[in-house]
Amino acid sequence: MLLEVNNLIKRYGDFLALDHITFAVKEGEIFGLLGPNGAGKTTTISIISSLTQYDGGEVKFLGKEIKRHEMEVKQELGIVPQEIALFEDLTAYENLDYFGRLYGLRGSLLKERIAEALSFTGLTDRQKDRPKGFSGGMKRRLNIACAILHHPKLIIMDEPTVGIDPQSRNHILQSIKELNKMGSTIIYTSHYMEEVEEICTRVAIVDHGRVIAQGTKEELTAFVSTEEKLVIELSSVTYTVVEQIKSISSIRECSIKGTSLEVIGKKGEHNVSRVINLLSEAGIEILSLNVEKPSLEAVFLTLTGRSLRD
Numbered sequence: 001m002l003l004e005v006n007n008l009i010k011r012y013g014d015f016l017a018l019d020h021i022t023f024a025v026k027e028g029e030i031f032g033l034l035g036p037n038g039a040g041k042t043t044t045i046s047i048i049s050s051l052t053q054y055d056g057g058e059v060k061f062l063g064k065e066i067k068r069h070e071m072e073v074k075q076e077l078g079i080v081p082q083e084i085a086l087f088e089d090l091t092a093y094e095n096l097d098y099f100g101r102l103y104g105l106r107g108s109l110l111k112e113r114i115a116e117a118l119s120f121t122g123l124t125d126r127q128k129d130r131p132k133g134f135s136g137g138m139k140r141r142l143n144i145a146c147a148i149l150h151h152p153k154l155i156i157m158d159e160p161t162v163g164i165d166p167q168s169r170n171h172i173l174q175s176i177k178e179l180n181k182m183g184s185t186i187i188y189t190s191h192y193m194e195e196v197e198e199i200c201t202r203v204a205i206v207d208h209g210r211v212i213a214q215g216t217k218e219e220l221t222a223f224v225s226t227e228e229k230l231v232i233e234l235s236s237v238t239y240t241v242v243e244q245i246k247s248i249s250s251i252r253e254c255s256i257k258g259t260s261l262e263v264i265g266k267k268g269e270h271n272v273s274r275v276i277n278l279l280s281e282a283g284i285e286i287l288s289l290n291v292e293k294p295s296l297e298a299v300f301l302t303l304t305g306r307s308l309r310d
């Protein structure tokens with residue numbers, strides 16, 4: 001395991017912010033920490049980064065307790081914090097130069113790494129400009145560039161897409177995938193389940209300072225889901241056929257949405273073939289059929305009774 005977080009406890013006064021948080025990250029993963037605002041994601045990350053003290057449990061990086069190997073562990077981490085941390089009066093290049101030196105890079109290696117990070121984040125053309133005039137998305141990209149200069153083993157990103165434009169958001173999500181392909185392990189925190197679904201290989205769902213479920217997306221959704229949703233686009237549709245579909249015992253709901261039918265039924269009951277048979281008997285042409293997989297949102301809702309966005 002690259003990182004093991006075991007029974008982590010953190011109190012702010014009487015408030016228990018982390019209540020025995022436990023998860024492990026393997027080398028090569030994009031690991032998602034998914035949870036609503038206030039769940040404890042930032043606190044967890046700042047403990048892993050040795051920026052916050054904790055009250056119980058342990059954090060191990062490559063088998064070593066981080067408390068005892070703080071400097072060594074810091075060298076292997078690249079942190080992209082939620083609050084952008086840049087010097088507004090230095091140019092993009094100078095910011096990178098500063099952060100590179102903090103990690104002990106010097107001379108031609110430093111220059112090489114700065115050029116690589118600028119190119120990777122699409123900021124080569126803006127290296128002489130100051131972040132003062134950058135958009136939120138560009139500042140975030142520069143922050144990512146600063147965090148990857150020293151080729152860390154583990155990159156931790158805390159909600160890097162909050163409040164930025166869609167183009168930069170896509171750029172960031174693509175670069176995370178790219179960094180991962182190039183060998184970095186990534187922890188990605190977010191309250192956007194779509195992003196976590198898109199990029200993460202494994203996920204821990206966090207709520208009120210606890211990990212309430214963890215696994216691959218497939219494991220998590222299989223764990224809670226007993227239903228499936230079919231979306232069928234048709235050449236035409238009649239109420240008679242809707243009634244016939246509704247009368248199938250394993251189907252709970254069938255409704256017309258524009259030119260499509262939405263059918264919700266129990267999984268594993270051959271709903272697709274039953275519905276197709278009924279439609280072809282009625283002489284209705286199927287233009288497309290899609291079986292929608294349950295989302296992580298549904299997992300969160302089932303486990304907590306609340307929506308992630310509440």
Ligand SMILES: Nc1ncnc2c1ncn2[C@@H]1O[C@H](COP(=O)(O)OP(=O)(O)OP(=O)(O)O)[C@@H](O)[C@H]1O
Pocket residue numbers: 012015017035036037038039040041042043044159
């Ligand atoms: N310095 C602090 N003093 C007191 N309470 C704090 C402090 N920092 C965080 N908290 C509380 O601890 C809980 C967890 O906060 P944390 O920032 O870790 O959550 P989060 O999941 O990262 O959410 P967000 O995305 O909003 O930052 C919240 O209830 C928060 O109000």
